[in-house]
Amino acid sequence: MSKLILASASPRRLELLAQIGIVPDQVVPADIDETPKADESPRRLALRLAEEKARAVAKDNGGAFVLAADTVVACGQRALGKAEDHAEARKFLTLLSGRRHRVYGGMCLIAPDGAERSRVIETQVKFRTLGREDVDRYLSHDEWMGKAGAYAIQGHAATFVKAISGSYSNVVGLSLCEVDGLLRGLGYQSKEV
Numbered sequence: 001m002s003k004l005i006l007a008s009a010s011p012r013r014l015e016l017l018a019q020i021g022i023v024p025d026q027v028v029p030a031d032i033d034e035t036p037k038a039d040e041s042p043r044r045l046a047l048r049l050a051e052e053k054a055r056a057v058a059k060d061n062g063g064a065f066v067l068a069a070d071t072v073v074a075c076g077q078r079a080l081g082k083a084e085d086h087a088e089a090r091k092f093l094t095l096l097s098g099r100r101h102r103v104y105g106g107m108c109l110i111a112p113d114g115a116e117r118s119r120v121i122e123t124q125v126k127f128r129t130l131g132r133e134d135v136d137r138y139l140s141h142d143e144w145m146g147k148a149g150a151y152a153i154q155g156h157a158a159t160f161v162k163a164i165s166g167s168y169s170n171v172v173g174l175s176l177c178e179v180d181g182l183l184r185g186l187g188y189q190s191k192e193v
């Protein structure tokens with residue numbers, strides 16, 4: 001049996017893993033700087049942040065599998081992380097209104113022997129046109145907080161989604177298809193399965 005550490009403060013990621021019977025032995029959020037680098041694409045950003053989170057936690061936790069992820073919403077070449085405040089959340093939602101955007105899920109797994117595997121999963125999401133009253137109503141609740149792009153597809157923002165192509169769980173925070181493959185690929189043995 002292997003020890004698994006989830007390097008994430010996201011309750012969504014814990015819930016998603018529970019959905020497939022994976023219960024991490026420990027949750028250790030990684031405290032890293034999530035500022036994008038100059039000219040860094042949203043895809044590269046999601047990958048780099050997932051890797052940095054995993055490495056930061058693995059450094060102090062030998063003998064365990066360490067799993068980390070990062071979600072970035074991309075509109076054109078613009079990366080939308082978590083909105084800082086109401087005004088920025090409004091800006092993000094207005095930008096996404098009526099458009100197709102991409103959600104990049106970076107994921108990184110480090111094995112006890114130091115082997116590291118990472119990947120980025122892309123999901124395309126098309127929003128319907130959002131009127132001012134849609135945005136006002138959405139922002140009157142806290143759902144936008146702490147979510148890349150200032151929306152939660154698993155919440156009320158489901159009503160914004162006209163079409164989705166690719167992994168749904170990737171948008172929520174962790175592609176279950178890919179994480180299962182990654183864990184099996186590096187030899188993680190779950191207690192549950």
Ligand SMILES: Cc1cn([C@H]2C[C@H](O)[C@@H](COP(=O)(O)OP(=O)(O)OP(=O)(O)O)O2)c(=O)[nH]c1=O
Pocket residue numbers: 007008009010011012029030069070071072073082103146147148149151152153154171172173
């Ligand atoms: C687009 C979208 C994002 N999200 C969430 C997933 C992530 O938790 C969050 C993006 O921020 P992240 O920086 O990826 O994750 P986090 O800060 O919540 O946790 P940690 O860095 O410790 O792992 O947005 C949703 O819950 N629903 C959605 O529809």
